[in-house]
Amino acid sequence: MNKTAATFCRLKAKKSNLPSQGSVFLAALARxxxxxVRRRGDLLNPLVFFALVVVLFPLGxxxxxxxxxxxxxGVLWVAALLAVLMSLDALFRPDLMDGSxxxxxxxxxxxxxxxxxxxxxxxxxxxxxxxxxxxxxxxMLYLPWEAQGVLLLSLLLGSLALSLVGGIGAALTAGLGxxxxxxxxxxxxxxxxxLIFGTGAMQTAISGGNALPHLALLGALAALALTLAPWAIxxxxxxxxxxx
Amino acid sequence: xxESASKPPxxxxxxxxxxxxERQLFSSLDLDIYPGxxxxxxxPNGAGKTSLLRVLxxxxxxxxxxxxxxxEPVKQVSDDYYRSLVFIGHLAGIKPELTPLENLRWYAAxxxxxxxxxxxxxxxxxxxxGFEDQPCHQLSAGxxxxxxxxxxxxxxxxxxxxxxxFTALDKEGVAAMEALLVAHVADGxxxxxxxxxxxxxxxxxxxxxxxxxxxDNHE
Amino acid sequence: xxxxLTTLYHRLxxxxxxxxxxxxxxxxxxxxxxxxxxxxxxxxxxYAPMDYQQGNSFxxxxxxxxxxxxxxxxxxxxxxxxxxxxxxxxxxxxxxAQSLAPVGASMTFIAxxxxxxxxxxxxxxxxxxxxxxxxxxxxFFLYLGVIALREALKPQDTxxxxxxxxAIVGVINIPIIKYSVDWWYTLHQPATFTLTEKPAMPASMWxxxxxxxxxxxxxxxxxxxxxxRAEVLRREHKSGWVxxxxxxx
Numbered sequence: 127m128n129k130t131a132a133t134f135c136r137l138k139a140k141k142s143n144l145p146s147q148g149s150v151f152l153a154a155l156a157r158x159x160x161x162x163v164r165r166r167g168d169l170l171n172p173l174v175f176f177a178l179v180v181v182l183f184p185l186g187x188x189x190x191x192x193x194x195x196x197x198x199x200g201v202l203w204v205a206a207l208l209a210v211l212m213s214l215d216a217l218f219r220p221d222l223m224d225g226s227x228x229x230x231x232x233x234x235x236x237x238x239x240x241x242x243x244x245x246x247x248x249x250x251x252x253x254x255x256x257x258x259x260x261x262x263x264x265x266m267l268y269l270p271w272e273a274q275g276v277l278l279l280s281l282l283l284g285s286l287a288l289s290l291v292g293g294i295g296a297a298l299t300a301g302l303g304x305x306x307x308x309x310x311x312x313x314x315x316x317x318x319x320x321l322i323f324g325t326g327a328m329q330t331a332i333s334g335g336n337a338l339p340h341l342a343l344l345g346a347l348a349a350l351a352l353t354l355a356p357w358a359i360x361x362x363x364x365x366x367x368x369x370x
Numbered sequence: 371x372x373e374s375a376s377k378p379p380x381x382x383x384x385x386x387x388x389x390x391x392e393r394q395l396f397s398s399l400d401l402d403i404y405p406g407x408x409x410x411x412x413x414p415n416g417a418g419k420t421s422l423l424r425v426l427x428x429x430x431x432x433x434x435x436x437x438x439x440x441x442e443p444v445k446q447v448s449d450d451y452y453r454s455l456v457f458i459g460h461l462a463g464i465k466p467e468l469t470p471l472e473n474l475r476w477y478a479a480x481x482x483x484x485x486x487x488x489x490x491x492x493x494x495x496x497x498x499x500g501f502e503d504q505p506c507h508q509l510s511a512g513x514x515x516x517x518x519x520x521x522x523x524x525x526x527x528x529x530x531x532x533x534x535x536f537t538a539l540d541k542e543g544v545a546a547m548e549a550l551l552v553a554h555v556a557d558g559x560x561x562x563x564x565x566x567x568x569x570x571x572x573x574x575x576x577x578x579x580x581x582x583x584x585x586d587n588h589e
Numbered sequence: 590x591x592x593x594l595t596t597l598y599h600r601l602x603x604x605x606x607x608x609x610x611x612x613x614x615x616x617x618x619x620x621x622x623x624x625x626x627x628x629x630x631x632x633x634x635x636y637a638p639m640d641y642q643q644g645n646s647f648x649x650x651x652x653x654x655x656x657x658x659x660x661x662x663x664x665x666x667x668x669x670x671x672x673x674x675x676x677x678x679x680x681x682x683x684x685x686a687q688s689l690a691p692v693g694a695s696m697t698f699i700a701x702x703x704x705x706x707x708x709x710x711x712x713x714x715x716x717x718x719x720x721x722x723x724x725x726x727x728x729f730f731l732y733l734g735v736i737a738l739r740e741a742l743k744p745q746d747t748x749x750x751x752x753x754x755x756a757i758v759g760v761i762n763i764p765i766i767k768y769s770v771d772w773w774y775t776l777h778q779p780a781t782f783t784l785t786e787k788p789a790m791p792a793s794m795w796x797x798x799x800x801x802x803x804x805x806x807x808x809x810x811x812x813x814x815x816x817x818r819a820e821v822l823r824r825e826h827k828s829g830w831v832x833x834x835x836x837x838x
Contacts, residue, residue, distance in 0.1 A: 132495065132496050132497030132516065132542060132543055132546045133495055133497075133546055134495060134496060134519070134522075134523065134543075134546035134547055134549060134550040135495055135523070135550075136523055136524075136550065136553055136554070136557075137488060137491055137492055137495065137523050137524045143482055144453065144481070144482050145479060145480065145481075145482045149479070150479065150480060153475075153476060153479035153480075154476075157468075157472070157475075157476045160467075160468060160472060161465055161467055161468060164467040164468070164505075165467060223461070224461055224462070224463065224464060224465065224466065225459055225460075225461025225462055225463035225464075226463050226464075226465060228427075228429055228457070228459060228461070228463065229457075229463040229477075231428075231429065231452075232427055232428075232429070232452050232455065232457050233452065233453075233480050234448075234449050234450075234451075234452035234453035234454075234480070235449075235480065294754075294758055298738065298742075298751045298754065298755065299738075299741075301742065301747070302741055302742070308737055308738065308741055311730070311733060311734045311737055312734045312737075312738060312755065314730070315727050315730045315731050315734065315759075315762075315766065316758070316759075316762050316766075318727060318766055318769065318770070319762075319765045319766055319768075319769035322769040322770070322772065322773045323769060323772075326772070326773065326776060329776075347765070350765075354761065358754060358757075358758055361675075361754055362751070362754055365747055365750040365751050365754060366747070366751075367429050368429065368430055368431055368746065368747055368750070369742065369743065369744055369746070369747030369748075370429070390744065391744050391745075392824075392827060431746070
């Protein structure tokens with residue numbers, strides 16, 4: 127190790143203009159991406175959880191197609207929903223614990239936008255793999271082929287709402303050492319509409335109907351969450367910070 | 371304050387009250403911070419030094435009173451205000467999974483510094499050359515502290531709020547850090563800090579004692 | 590007008606003023622609630638005519654419907670108190686919100702239990718995934734969430750603001766939940782009896798119901814004031830006026 131004496135001399139660094147909100151958002155995306163990729167173990171856990179919960183159902187109910195096929199949409203959706211919820215629990219806690227969160231609030235840039243960067247990366251690295259895994263679990267539950275596409279689409283739209291709404295719970299419980307159960311209690315009731323429309327879309331597709339209206343409703347829920355949740359998440363984070 | 375009396379204050383605090391867990395920490399606090407001021411908050415543990423810094427940074431709501439940035443209420447110019455201050459709390463804001471360089475890159479991006487060589491120079495400046503590419507969780511507490519303090523080498527933000535900035539620094543680091551503080555206020559910046567170190571020999575140091583006498587014993 | 594509003598603001602924000610004025614209101618709420626609930630119960634249980642389909646078992650609506658009314662409106666009140674706390678920073682709003690939550694949760698519970706009891710003679714089962722009962726069950730979980738959040742978070746100011754935000758998020762979600770549950774219900778179940786949908790009720794049936802609803806709201810006022818007064822004393826136990834008050838007794 128080559129040890130150089132610390133001088134703490136001020137640098138005459140080359141400075142460009144004060145960055146725009148957009149460029150800070152991009153920098154946040156890059157940082158979050160690096161950060162979450164470095165925590166590889168955390169990325170795998172929700173996938174394993176998802177698969178394990180699904181496997182429990184044939185073991186707990188019956189392995190026969192007549193019984194599994196009708197409940198497959200519900201089982202897949204409930205398991206995916208729980209996996210997303212669990213993975214969100216630690217979304218903001220490390221940032222709060224190491225002081226990154228207070229630095230984000232003090233950055234002079236929108237806390238909501240910075241939280242969205244985090245959530246976007248999290249969705250990309252956690253929910254998307256989960257969605258891509260779901261058809262394989264669907265096969266294991268004898269999910270009819272015609273429902274596979276709707277499964278993917280409904281999870282794709284629904285998981286946006288799940289992530290955004292779950293983020294509110296994660297923001298409010300970040301200050302608690304362990305909050306798994308409380309976070310579940312807070313957030314699960316809000317997941318019910320997503321669950322209903324998500325499984326509704328699949329059941330309609332299985333019975334030969336048009337799943338588009340349900341998917342549209344899921345899209346509407348996602349859009350609503352996208353407009354309101356960032357504000358609520360930022361408010362939740364500020365509340366959590368004020369308690370530190 | 372005589373030499374700076376002609377300039378308007380950067381930060382003005384009026385009738386600030388702070389209460390935490392039903393305990394009055396300080397009340398009716400008035401404070402004017404001018405460019406060139408170096409203010410040390412003093413007081414026993416629990417006197418509210420950290421809380422005052424957090425209230426000034428807007429992290430903790432005050433029970434009553436107001437804080438002004440260049441004459442405007444902070445609530446109305448919060449983006450301007452936040453882009454003018456650096457707060458380094460007892461949490462360093464350093465991600466253990468990222469390297470010192472990656473950590474610094476984020477804080478540099480917030481201020482529009484994009485030259486990698488500047489960041490490397492800053493790390494060399496805080497004595498971390500050779501550690502640029504090690505994840506921070508492999509660094510010692512003092513080294514992590516240095517990563518956080520490296521921001522101060524390039525930041526253009528005038529107001530520094532530093533909570534125990536010397537924690538975990540070795541002797542050499544403390545001396546170098548003191549020199550940096552002096553250089554910043556000489557450039558027209560302002561610093562409010564808490565520290566258990568005796569900073570007596572720093573030119574222009576002012577003190578504010580919190581605790582029982584809060585509010586009526588400051589300069 | 591402005592001056593009047595600012596006076597109101599300061600008064601509402603003052604725990605002492607609240608404590609004094611609520612002491613005057615308390616007996617009125619008590620009398621009205623006892624009177625209306627008493628009259629409504631006697632009329633509803635003993636004198637109102639029997640339902641031609643459900644017989645005497647329909648009489649449980651005299652408890653179920655007012656409880657369900659309160660369960661929903663208390664949540665809205667809690668969210669409104671939350672807005673007042675977050676926007677105007679009036680801490681009394683949180684005292685109100687904190688006092689409302691357990692009352693709301695109990696009302697939801699009463700509505701659920703009475704619904705289940707009514708289910709036995711009507712549906713022949715203690716639980717039916719009826720749209721209204723299911724929504725009520727979800728509302729019960731929403732209440733429990735807010736209460737648990739307050740228990741978990743420290744300090745009090747943080748817990749107050751977090752619960753306020755939670756109640757606001759909840760109140761935006763409740764219509765969505767309700768709509769989705771109704772939609773789910775029609776998808777899965779043929780419409781059967783529901784407890785509260787009645788073809789034109791005769792006055793001898795709905796007047797006692799109205800009395801009960803008014804009585805329940807007065808009861809809410811009564812228990813809210815009692816709880817809020819106790820909470821004000823707890824929060825202000827260090828201030829001068831509470832000490833004076835305690836010494837006088």
